[in-house]
Amino acid sequence: MLRTVEATRYVTPLREGGSLPGLVEADDLGTYVVKFRGAGQGLKALVAEVIAGELGRRLGIAIPELVVVHLDPQIGRHEPDPEVQDVLHASAGTNLGMDFLPRALGYEGVSWKPAPETAARILWFDGLVTNVDRSWRNPNLLVWHRELYCIDHGATLLFQHTWPTPEQSANRPYDYVNHALTAFTDGLAAADADLAPQVTDELLHDVVAHVPDEWIDEATTKQAYVDHLAARAKSPRSWVKTP
Ligand SMILES: Nc1ncnc2c1ncn2[C@@H]1O[C@H](COP(=O)(O)OP(=O)(O)OP(=O)(O)O)[C@@H](O)[C@H]1O
Ligand SMILES: [Mg+2]
Structure with a gap:
């Protein structure tokens, strides 16, 4: 919790x-x-x-x-x-x-750049959780103590608004082109190889257990969140677009 x-x-x-x-x-x-x-x-x-x-x-x-x-x-x-x-x-x-990260700066990609591996891992993660809020218009990335922090994940898990089947969730494409870190897509294949095996059902259960029960509406279960994310993490992950 x-x-x-x-x-x-x-x-x-x-x-x-x-x-x-x-x-x-x-x-x-x-x-x-x-x-x-x-x-x-x-x-x-x-x-x-x-x-x-x-x-x-x-x-x-x-x-x-x-x-x-x-x-x-x-x-x-x-x-x-x-x-x-x-x-x-x-x-x-x-x-x-x-x-709150005091005196953190908004990431603008010019005065400081993250390690390419770090950026590619964020890209992969955003694809997994279908984050539509990491564009240049609204990067939701902060630089703090020379590290890149991700904030604002309210517009992720798009499946929870319509509850398609887990298979449909798995196949939902992701728009890397308009992502604030799109310059780092070269690292997506390596990030995929490293991160995908870590997204096990056990990990997803642990993560979903952190949500206070009273925040989940009556028509939904925590298991449904696990099922949709697990489907997306499973091969062949059509949403991972390697250049
Ligand atoms: N942990 C944090 N530390 C420092 N500043 C933060 C932090 N979280 C948010 N902020 C600042 O507050 C702003 C608004 O936060 P956030 O993006 O999470 O809200 P929001 O209402 O979901 O925004 P929007 O939908 O407009 O992107 C951020 O752009 C950032 O400047
Ligand atoms: Mg924001």
Whole structure:
């Protein structure tokens, strides 16, 4: 399970985030970027954050720690923006927090470049989880202490919005061309050889177990997430496009 912390102070909204995430301090003295359960994207975005985030971390990709943030909306009572008030009032209870990386810079591919292997592993991972939010317009990559960190996995696991068959999920293509790391597709075959065998059913069960039960809607099971990701990880992985 994820660690749980109690929110103690709402610091500020992060305006660049489409889901109006907020910077929040918690009782463990940590500072977190919080995705609120009551924001427009809904609980499925939080489920995707946890499953993709924990899966990526298990594959060796740098992703800031995720926690469950317990929220009493009262902590934001002095926040003047009515939009923020609405989100907080709709978000009593459990929310998703990501460890805030102070002074991290957005990756722009010019002033600093990652190791090609690291970048190719991120490309492969994004293909596995069908991440549509890693384009140049919206890279969701941070550079911190000379390492590339992946954030914002709310728009992954596209299958959870329509629940096709696992076979259809397995065959869904992935768009590497518009990916912020598209320059590194040469390394995809090596990343595939290394990472695909690591995505076992056991690993997927471990990862999916991190999702709080109350975030999964009644019509769905955690097993369904395992089945769809396992189908995608299995040979022949038609979504891996090697140049
Ligand atoms: N862990 C973090 N450490 C430092 N800054 C962060 C972190 N997480 C997010 N941010 C900053 O907050 C912004 C919004 O976060 P995020 O992309 O996760 O939100 P979002 O609402 O899903 O955004 P969007 O859908 O617009 O991409 C990021 O672009 C980044 O600048
Ligand atoms: Mg983002």
